[in-house]
Every structure is written in structure tokens, then in C-alpha cells.
Amino acid sequence: MTENELHYLLALQKVEGVGDIIAKKLLTHCGSAEAIFKAKEDQLTAIDGIGKILVKRLKDKTIFVQAEKELQFIQENNIQISFFKEENYPERLKHCIDSPILVFTSGNIDFKKKRIISIVGTRQITSYGIDFCKTLISDLAPLDPVIVSGFAYGVDIAAHQVAMENNLQTIGVLAHGLNQIYPKMHKKYMSKMEQNGGFMTDFWSTSNPDRENFIKRNRIVAGISEATIVIESADKGGSLITANMANDYNRDVFAVPGRTSDKYSQGCNDLIKSQRAHLLTGAGDLIYMLNWDIENKERPIQKQLFVTLEEDEQLVFDFLQKNGKEQMDLVALHCDLPIFKLSSLLLSMELKGAIRPLPGKMFEII
Numbered sequence: 222m223t224e225n226e227l228h229y230l231l232a233l234q235k236v237e238g239v240g241d242i243i244a245k246k247l248l249t250h251c252g253s254a255e256a257i258f259k260a261k262e263d264q265l266t267a268i269d270g271i272g273k274i275l276v277k278r279l280k281d282k283t284i285f286v287q288a289e290k291e292l293q294f295i296q297e298n299n300i301q302i303s304f305f306k307e308e309n310y311p312e313r314l315k316h317c318i319d320s321p322i323l324v325f326t327s328g329n330i331d332f333k334k335k336r337i338i339s340i341v342g343t344r345q346i347t348s349y350g351i352d353f354c355k356t357l358i359s360d361l362a363p364l365d366p367v368i369v370s371g372f373a374y375g376v377d378i379a380a381h382q383v384a385m386e387n388n389l390q391t392i393g394v395l396a397h398g399l400n401q402i403y404p405k406m407h408k409k410y411m412s413k414m415e416q417n418g419g420f421m422t423d424f425w426s427t428s429n430p431d432r433e434n435f436i437k438r439n440r441i442v443a444g445i446s447e448a449t450i451v452i453e454s455a456d457k458g459g460s461l462i463t464a465n466m467a468n469d470y471n472r473d474v475f476a477v478p479g480r481t482s483d484k485y486s487q488g489c490n491d492l493i494k495s496q497r498a499h500l501l502t503g504a505g506d507l508i509y510m511l512n513w514d515i516e517n518k519e520r521p522i523q524k525q526l527f528v529t530l531e532e533d534e535q536l537v538f539d540f541l542q543k544n545g546k547e548q549m550d551l552v553a554l555h556c557d558l559p560i561f562k563l564s565s566l567l568l569s570m571e572l573k574g575a576i577r578p579l580p581g582k583m584f585e586i587i
Contacts (some may be wrong), residue, residue: 222304224292229254230304230323231288234425238275244322245305246270248513287427294426300399301326302437315338317470321423324441325363327399328419330392336366336513339442339467341460342376342452343485350485351452353477354379357450360504362387363572364513369394369446371438372420376460378407381414390418394441396434435459443467448511451476454488461488468497473500473510483507505564509549509582533558534570538586541576546585 222230224461232372233244233254250268251257257265258279295302303310303324311332340358342350354376358368368384370377384391391414395403399422402408404572414420423441424434439459443449443466451474454460464474474499479486492498499510507513530538536556541547553563567584570576576584 222302222307226254227302228285228288228292229258231291232284233257235287236275236278236281238278241319241321243270243275248306248322291425291427294400295325298399299327301330303332311445313446313472314441314444317440318438320444321441322480324421324423325399326419326421328415329417330419330421331367331390331490333363334367334390335447337369337381337446338366338507339369339446339449339463340376340452341370341442341449341454341463341468343454343458343460343488344373344375344377344487345455346375346379346453347483347485349483350376350477351379354452355383357452357461357501357504357507358383358389359387361507362389362569364508365389367392367418369442370457371396371442372402372407372434374404378410379420380452381410385410385413385417388417389450392418392445393420394438394445395410395420396424397430398422398428400426401430403430415537436462438465440466443472444470446472448473448475450474451489451492451498452509453477453479453485454489454492455485456487459489461492461515461548464492464498474498475507475510477501500561502561503565503574505568506561508568509560509564512582530570530575531566531571533562534566534573534575537563537566537570538575541584541586546579546583549582549584552584 222361233239246268247257253258265271266273274302293369305315305322309332365388368380368389370380370393372378372381372395375400381391381393393414397403399420402411428434439462442548443463449464449467449472451460451464467474474497476489476492478490478493478500481490537552540552540556554558576586576587578584
């Protein structure tokens with residue numbers, strides 16, 4: 222994308238009444254942002270949903286002054302740009318009808334990684350939520366997923382921190398421009414996050430972290446990932462909005478169950494009860510539901526000479542040793558283990574080098 226085209230795209234974003242959906246419609250009909258501004262009035266009004274008032278706003282020259290200032294900020298601060306029609310734009314986000322036409326990023330983000338999950342939840346995270354977050358991400362670390370969250374208090378920053386501790390790429394989606402950070406006390410994490418991951422937003426440098434921006438931000442958190450995980454949430458909150466958006470985008474949603482008396486488990490329990498989320502008890506559930514091919518991970522597992530297995534793991538190992546290759550459902554049936562528990566056991570045994578997965582959800586001992 223040339224500097225000239227970026228200038229016109231930025232100007233298009235500042236036209237009152239032109240959101241991402243209208244902008245995409247105009248770009249589709251006219252071919253480029255520059256062509257939109259140079260098109261005749263009758264050409265524009267012939268497009269469904271484009272009236273004379275909007276056409277008049279497209280002729281406002283002051284929007285180019287604003288666009289020029291933002292372009293200067295982008296260039297001076299080495300901000301990377303992803304346009305929704307180009308290859309460097311996040312693939313899953315591209316398929317969301319209301320995804321932004323431009324995404325601004327800083328750091329070292331690799332959008333080509335396929336395993337991207339979003340982790341969201343309450344800002345009032347409990348010790349239960351912290352422990353689950355640590356265990357989940359640590360168990361998923363051998364599969365090298367990208368961890369996305371909103372860089373806010375609570376679950377968000379906990380997810381980012383654990384991702385960094387496990388050397389995983391992590392992306393903070395912001396509700397404001399890249400000229401600032403909110404909350405300010407999280408500024409200390411910026412440098413490390415940008416080494417392997419970074420920040421992304423669709424807001425200009427003139428935008429502040431206003432309340433409505435967080436809801437708009439959530440569509441990126443939901444749309445960019447393969448699945449959204451709600452670790453803890455009260456019966457109302459931004460994480461539930463993100464979960465609903467993910468469902469609207471036909472993404473998988475997972476929720477961590479909690480006691481009925483726990484305030485910050487009510488939202489998760491309701492998601493599970495209303496079948497708007499899969500129940501999540503550990504990394505194995507996620508791997509099973511997303512059908513991740515563990516054989517393709519970058520760090521291959523080698524069989525250890527001496528493997529220490531837990532009691533249930535030994536039960537599964539003995540069954541596979543006796544019967545050879547077997548499907549997961551049959552292993553669960555003959556070993557009298559629920560699927561959610563077996564999936565966690567199989568992952569643990571694979572990481573120990575005792576078994577390996579095969580196509581068709583089959584497993585065998587190594």
C-alpha cells in the first residue's frame with residue numbers, strides 16, 4: 222500500500238457516517254479510497270446505502286488535514302499498518318463483517334500463526350482464576366499458541382504475563398491509539414511484550430480509552446482468534462460481550478466453571494448452562510474441541526527412557542499397550558474415564574513421550 226493510498230484511507234475513516242461496513246462497500250464499488258473521493262455524486266448515490274448527505278461529507282477537505290496529521294504520527298513512530306485487502310491482515314479477522322479496514326500495530330506480531338486464542342475475563346480476578354490461567358497456558362505452551370487479550374487489569378494482564386513467562390507470542394488489543402497505554406501502570410510490560418508480540422488497535426492517536434471504545438475493541442479480540450476463553454466473569458461484563466461476539470462470528474467459546482456461590486463464576490456458569498460456551502477444565506478440552514494436530518508442533522516429543530505415570534495415566538497406557546491403536550472414545554469407555562479428563566491425561570502422556578496421536582483421534586503408545 223502506497224503512502225498516497227494510506228492517506229486517502231485515513232481520510233475515509235474520518236468521514237462522519239462512514240463506519241467499517243460502509244467503507245468496505247465504497248471500496249468494493251470504487252476500487253480504492255482515492256477513487257471514492259474522486260467519484261462523481263451520481264456514481265456514489267447509485268451505491269445502496271449512500272445518500273446525498275454522506276456524499277457531501279466526502280467532499281469535506283478538512284478530513285485530509287486530520288489524515289495528514291495521523292499519517293505523520295504513523296511514520297514518525299514506525300507504526301505498522303494492515304489493510305483488510307492485503308495479506309498481512311489477520312486472516313480470521315478479515316472474515317468478520319465489521320472488522321476494521323485498517324489495523325495499527327507495534328512490536329513483532331506474526332499474524333500468520335494459525336493457533337491464536339483469546340483469553341478474557343473479569344478485572345477482579347481471584348486466586349482460582351490466576352491458578353487456572355497459569356496452568357492452562359503452561360500446558361498449551363508446547364503447541365506454541367498466540368495469546369490475545371485486552372491488556373486490562375485482572376484476567377487480561379494475567380494471561381499476557383503467563384504467555385511471556387512461557388515465551389509465547391502475546392498481543393494486547395487496545396481501546397485507544399498507540400500514542401499511550403491504559404492502564405498506565407501496565408506500561409512496564411510494554412517492552413517485553415513487543416519483543417515477541419506487541420499491540421494492535423484500530424483507533425487513531427487522537428482517541429482516548431473511552432468506555433464505548435472498549436466494546437468496539439472487543440470485536441477484534443473475538444474476531445482475530447480461533448477460540449475465546451472466559452476464565453472468570455460476573456453475570457455482567459465486557460468479557461461476556463466478547464463471548465457473544467465470538468459466537469456471532471462462529472468461533473468456539475470456552476468458559477471455566479466455578480461454584481454457584483462465586484460471584485465471578487456466575488457469567489461463566491451461565492454461558493455453559495445456556496450452551497453458549499464449551500465447559501473448559503483444562504488444556505486437553507481445548508485441544509480436543511479445536512482438533513489441534515499435536516504431531517505438527519515445532520518441538521517434537523521424544524520417548525523418555527523412564528516415564529513416571531500417574532495412576533489413571535498408567536491405566537490408559539496399559540490399555541493401549543494391550544490393544545494397540547485405539548480411538549479416544551473407546552479408550553474412555555474401556556478405562557471408565559470421562560472424555561474431558563481423558564483428553565487432559567492424553568496430552569500429559571504425550572508430553573511425557575509415552576504416547577502419540579494419530580489421525581481420526583486415535584492414539585498409540587510409543
